[in-house]
Amino acid sequence: MELENLAEPTPIRRARADQARLVADVLRHQIHAGGYPDGLPPEATLAADFFVSRNTVREALTTLKDEGIIERGTKVGTHVAIRKYDHGLDALVGLKETFKGYGDIRNEVRAAMTVAAPPSVASRLQLPAGERVVFVERLRYLGDLPLSLDMTYLARDIGEAVLEHSLETNDIFALIERVIGGPLGSASLAVEAVPADAHSAAILAVPDGAATLLLERLTHLDGGRPVDLEYIRMRGDRITLRGNLLRGST
Amino acid sequence: MELENLAEPTPIRRARADQARLVADVLRHQIHAGGYPDGLPPEATLAADFFVSRNTVREALTTLKDEGIIERGTKVGTHVAIRKYDHGLDALVGLKETFKGYGDIRNEVRAAMTVAAPPSVASRLQLPAGERVVFVERLRYLGDLPLSLDMTYLARDIGEAVLEHSLETNDIFALIERVIGGPLGSASLAVEAVPADAHSAAILAVPDGAATLLLERLTHLDGGRPVDLEYIRMRGDRITLRGNLLRGST
Structure with a gap:
C-alpha cells in the first residue's frame, strides 16, 4: 500500500x-x-x-x-457461501413484511401459553407483577433457513385474541393490528451483539458462542399503551439491520 | 412455572x-x-x-x-461486573457527543494517512477507483475502557482539513462540521453482529471470536455528497444501540 x-x-x-x-x-x-x-x-x-x-x-x-x-x-x-438479508431499522415492520420479496417466512411455534409476568416484564408492560401475560416463542425460517428465535410477551387481552389466529404464517404485528382494527404505534428498540448460549445455538443451528443480534423491542398501541415485549435473537451471519440517521442538534 | x-x-x-x-x-x-x-x-x-x-x-x-x-x-x-452503555440509533451523533454524560472519550490514533481508495470504497464515496482518500483508524476509549475500533475513509478535501485538528479528543463528525462550517446531512447505517477476528480482538481486549457490533456508516454532507465512510467495531459487551421505530404503511 x-x-x-x-x-x-x-x-x-x-x-x-x-x-x-x-x-x-x-x-x-x-x-x-x-x-x-x-x-x-x-x-x-x-x-x-x-x-x-x-x-x-x-x-x-x-x-x-x-x-x-x-x-x-x-x-x-x-x-x-451465505446470503445475508437486510432488516429495516427505520420503520416498525415484522419479519414476514420485511422479507416479502425474498421468500416465505414460516414460524415454528415452540410455545404459546399464559405465564405470570416476572416483575421486569410486568413493569415494561405497565402491569402489576405476577399478572398473567401471553408468552409465545417462535423459531422463524426464511424458506428452510432458520433466521431468528423470537420470545414475545403480550398483554393478556391482546395476546389471547392473537392466539386465535395462525401464528405459523403471520407476523404478530399483523395479527395485533387485525385484533385492534388499526395500526400499531411506536416501538422502542435495543440492539446488542451477544454470544449464542448453548441452547439458542442448537435451535438456530449455529456454533456455541456464535455472534447473534439480540433485539429487545417494546411496541405500543397508537394511544401509547405498551402491549408487546419481544426478545429476538437473529443469526449474525444471516441478517444485517439497515437504517438512516439524520443529523439533529447536538 | x-x-x-x-x-x-x-x-x-x-x-x-x-x-x-x-x-x-x-x-x-x-x-x-x-x-x-x-x-x-x-x-x-x-x-x-x-x-x-x-x-x-x-x-x-x-x-x-x-x-x-x-x-x-x-x-x-x-x-x-460490567457496565453497558447506550448509543443512539435515532440521530447521527459521534461517540463523544453520545457519552458526554458518562465520561471522557479519548481516541488513540493508530493511523492517519492518504491511501488509494479500493474500488468499493471509491464507489460508496462516488469517486473514481484509485482516487486518494484520507484513512483514519482510531481505538476509542471511554475513560480507560476500550469501546470501539473505528476505520474511517474521508473524501480527500474534507479529510485533509480534518487532519489539521486534534483527532485525539474530537469526534470526526464535529471536525467535519467545523471544516465545512455547517451541519452534516444524513447517514445510511448497517448493523451486524460479527465474531471478532484475532487482530481486532487483541486491540479491543476481548477473546477471539467475541461478539462485536459492526456498523458501516456512510455520512453525507447536507447537499447529499457522501464524504465519510466508516467501519466501526463496538465491543458487544459494552454497547447497546437504542432507538425508536414508527409504524409506517406496509
Missing part, C-alpha cells in the same frame, strides 16, 4: 493484519450487498484492487472463510 | 434450558438498564420473582457469568 502521511512526522506503514482486516471488512459488505454473484475475482485481481499483497488478500479471505461467508476450493475459486 | 395453554390441545411444560435463557434475557436487560447497582438479589428471591426453580436461576446466572456480565462469589453474592 502506497502511503502518504499527513498527521504524523513519520510515515506509518501498516501491519499486514491491519490491512487484511480492512480488506475483509470491505469485501464482507460487498458480498452482503449482493456483489460477486459469480464468485470472487482471483487473488491477484483483489490484491491490485486493494493495493495490497496477495498474502494480505489470502489472510482476508481466511477471515471470511472462518466466518462462513465464503467457500474456497483450489479448482473452483472463491464463492459466496 | 405455572402454565396455562391456549393454543395447543395439551399444555406445554417448558424445558429448564428454555426458562433459564428467558430469565437470563430479562436479567441482562435489567442489568444494562442500570438495575441492581448493589448486586443481584439472592437466588431464592429471583426464583420467586420469575416463578422458576433455583436450579433454573443458577443456570441463567451461569450464562450471564460466562458472558462476563456478572461476577459471583460464595460470600459476596452476585455483582454486576
Whole structure:
C-alpha cells in the first residue's frame, strides 16, 4: 500500500493484519450487498484492487472463510457461501413484511401459553407483577433457513385474541393490528451483539458462542399503551439491520 | 412455572434450558438498564420473582457469568461486573457527543494517512477507483475502557482539513462540521453482529471470536455528497444501540 502521511512526522506503514482486516471488512459488505454473484475475482485481481499483497488478500479471505461467508476450493475459486438479508431499522415492520420479496417466512411455534409476568416484564408492560401475560416463542425460517428465535410477551387481552389466529404464517404485528382494527404505534428498540448460549445455538443451528443480534423491542398501541415485549435473537451471519440517521442538534 | 395453554390441545411444560435463557434475557436487560447497582438479589428471591426453580436461576446466572456480565462469589453474592452503555440509533451523533454524560472519550490514533481508495470504497464515496482518500483508524476509549475500533475513509478535501485538528479528543463528525462550517446531512447505517477476528480482538481486549457490533456508516454532507465512510467495531459487551421505530404503511 502506497502511503502518504499527513498527521504524523513519520510515515506509518501498516501491519499486514491491519490491512487484511480492512480488506475483509470491505469485501464482507460487498458480498452482503449482493456483489460477486459469480464468485470472487482471483487473488491477484483483489490484491491490485486493494493495493495490497496477495498474502494480505489470502489472510482476508481466511477471515471470511472462518466466518462462513465464503467457500474456497483450489479448482473452483472463491464463492459466496451465505446470503445475508437486510432488516429495516427505520420503520416498525415484522419479519414476514420485511422479507416479502425474498421468500416465505414460516414460524415454528415452540410455545404459546399464559405465564405470570416476572416483575421486569410486568413493569415494561405497565402491569402489576405476577399478572398473567401471553408468552409465545417462535423459531422463524426464511424458506428452510432458520433466521431468528423470537420470545414475545403480550398483554393478556391482546395476546389471547392473537392466539386465535395462525401464528405459523403471520407476523404478530399483523395479527395485533387485525385484533385492534388499526395500526400499531411506536416501538422502542435495543440492539446488542451477544454470544449464542448453548441452547439458542442448537435451535438456530449455529456454533456455541456464535455472534447473534439480540433485539429487545417494546411496541405500543397508537394511544401509547405498551402491549408487546419481544426478545429476538437473529443469526449474525444471516441478517444485517439497515437504517438512516439524520443529523439533529447536538 | 405455572402454565396455562391456549393454543395447543395439551399444555406445554417448558424445558429448564428454555426458562433459564428467558430469565437470563430479562436479567441482562435489567442489568444494562442500570438495575441492581448493589448486586443481584439472592437466588431464592429471583426464583420467586420469575416463578422458576433455583436450579433454573443458577443456570441463567451461569450464562450471564460466562458472558462476563456478572461476577459471583460464595460470600459476596452476585455483582454486576460490567457496565453497558447506550448509543443512539435515532440521530447521527459521534461517540463523544453520545457519552458526554458518562465520561471522557479519548481516541488513540493508530493511523492517519492518504491511501488509494479500493474500488468499493471509491464507489460508496462516488469517486473514481484509485482516487486518494484520507484513512483514519482510531481505538476509542471511554475513560480507560476500550469501546470501539473505528476505520474511517474521508473524501480527500474534507479529510485533509480534518487532519489539521486534534483527532485525539474530537469526534470526526464535529471536525467535519467545523471544516465545512455547517451541519452534516444524513447517514445510511448497517448493523451486524460479527465474531471478532484475532487482530481486532487483541486491540479491543476481548477473546477471539467475541461478539462485536459492526456498523458501516456512510455520512453525507447536507447537499447529499457522501464524504465519510466508516467501519466501526463496538465491543458487544459494552454497547447497546437504542432507538425508536414508527409504524409506517406496509
